[in-house]
Amino acid sequence: MEKQSKAKNQKFSNFIKKNLYLILMIVCVIAIATMVAVTYALKQKGEVNAVNVAGKEEPQEQTEPTDPTEQTSAEEVLFSLPFEGETVGVFANDTLVYNATLNQWATHEAYDVAAEAGTEVKCVYDGKVESITTSVLRGTEVVVLHKNGMKTIYSLLGSDVNVTVGAEVKKGDVIGKIAESGTFERHKGPHLHLEVWNADGEKLDPVQFFESTDK
Numbered sequence: 001m002e003k004q005s006k007a008k009n010q011k012f013s014n015f016i017k018k019n020l021y022l023i024l025m026i027v028c029v030i031a032i033a034t035m036v037a038v039t040y041a042l043k044q045k046g047e048v049n050a051v052n053v054a055g056k057e058e059p060q061e062q063t064e065p066t067d068p069t070e071q072t073s074a075e076e077v078l079f080s081l082p083f084e085g086e087t088v089g090v091f092a093n094d095t096l097v098y099n100a101t102l103n104q105w106a107t108h109e110a111y112d113v114a115a116e117a118g119t120e121v122k123c124v125y126d127g128k129v130e131s132i133t134t135s136v137l138r139g140t141e142v143v144v145l146h147k148n149g150m151k152t153i154y155s156l157l158g159s160d161v162n163v164t165v166g167a168e169v170k171k172g173d174v175i176g177k178i179a180e181s182g183t184f185e186r187h188k189g190p191h192l193h194l195e196v197w198n199a200d201g202e203k204l205d206p207v208q209f210f211e212s213t214d215k
């Protein structure tokens with residue numbers, strides 16, 4: 001019985017030994033295979049990188065040096081006055097202003113300058129006429145597109161405008177005339193309602209862009 005057991009143990013031990021060798025061999029083979037695979041992969045990657053560096057075929061991700069909308073600053077864009085006149089409305093995007101005509105409180109994201117009907121309204125900056133529309137509320141409205149996607153919007157004009165859509169306009173060019181056309185700010189009398197938008201459609205205070213100190 002004891003002998004038999006010994007023999008069995010011996011057999012088992014041998015079996016384990018054999019298997020251990022086998023396991024060790026398999027582990028070795030896997031390790032070598034992994035090393036070869038990793039080396040090969042690294043080499044491939046290295047070659048690809050080398051090609052990119054040498055040939056510059058794949059341009060690296062290019063980041064715009066500056067956001068064009070950020071260039072729209074008071075220093076770079078200087079408006080001339082549309083005409084000399086009394087300010088009858090200032091820019092207010094965080095406070096509500098009472099609109100007596102519409103009988104409501106609202107923000108006023110524009111600059112209003114009073115003038116007699118018929119007063120010529122000049123373009124405040126070089127650009128291109130983007131649209132000319134007419135509505136009951138805003139009268140005839142001319143939108144001029146400037147560099148960097150900036151826009152100036154001239155509302156409450158007469159329908160007899162001096163420009164056409166697509167026309168290039170220079171600072172100082174007459175684009176239209178003041179008229180008692182729109183109804184949305186009638187309580188202020190005839191005036192120009194001037195808005196300035198940046199490329200993102202945000203309304204900016206026009207006054208900050210005027211080059212004249214007479215604001």
Ligand SMILES: [Zn+2]
Nearest residue numbers: 089110112193
């Ligand atoms: Zn206004």
